[in-house]
Amino acid sequence: MRIGVVTFPGSLDDRDAQRAVRIAGATPVALWHGAHDLEGVDAIILPGGFSYGDYLRAGAIASHSPIMAEIIDAAGKGVPVLGICNGFQTLAEARLVPGAHTRNAHQQFIRRDQKLRVENATTAWTNAFETGDDIVIPMKNADGRFVADAETLKRIEGEGQVVFRYVDVNPNGSLNDIAGVSNERGNVVGLMPHPEHATEPGFGPDTAEAMSSGTDGLRFFASVMTTLGAIA
């Protein structure tokens, strides 16, 4: 299975995402924002970072990149797409997932190992979880406050499009504690925290068992491999 990771100018976590794909047992494929070519990949990851320095709005300029035309087309055909942090902001700007992001309510950049609840374990990227699971993965953002109008919030809550919710602490003022959402079909998922940073013992969040041993992020990648296996 070949999973593409798009590099935009200012992407930071593209190599980490490629590494996570490799650890999960799939083949990472580096994709370039300026190309109109998905190189035949089976799934796509938009990584974290600060594309175009977050100028205009986080993810806004990246959402108009050449490769986004192909990604929007592929998403419409059911290809799994995961947006992490800046990738989530880019998906929202491209209208592939509902909502938008503003500056964190407290105005601060925040980095912490964050507990999340999996609210929907039926999406292309979450089927290795059980709905209601609590997981811990790192988060780090300045413009992570998820917002949507009241009607949209009601709709996505009702339709199961809220995929992850912050637990214990709402780190950025996101409405309804929303950390991640999906499109209606469930093949496109975006979240602010970073699963790719919790995929290898020794480099993840602390757990009750040992320091830096958290690998909850691995199941995102296991999920998409199950999804792709089911399609193939």
Add this chain to the structure above:
Amino acid sequence: MPTIVVEVMPKAELLDPQGKAVAGALTRLGKTEFSGVRIGKRFEVTVDRPVDDALLEEVRELAVDMFSNSVIEDVVSVTVA
């Protein structure tokens, strides 16, 4: 060189953390008569030819599709400077 000015503001019902921070600073300076501050964006788009209705319409579309995000912002004006 003609300039088209686009002004974008965060939606009134949304928290504007920047504006709130500035409003807090005003209070600390003793400027208690100001009850709030909201901060928006001003775009100055220059063109090398006279502005006609078609061009203005194109900028209006850009203002909605790119300069602003309708989930969080409103385009409040598109004018020729």
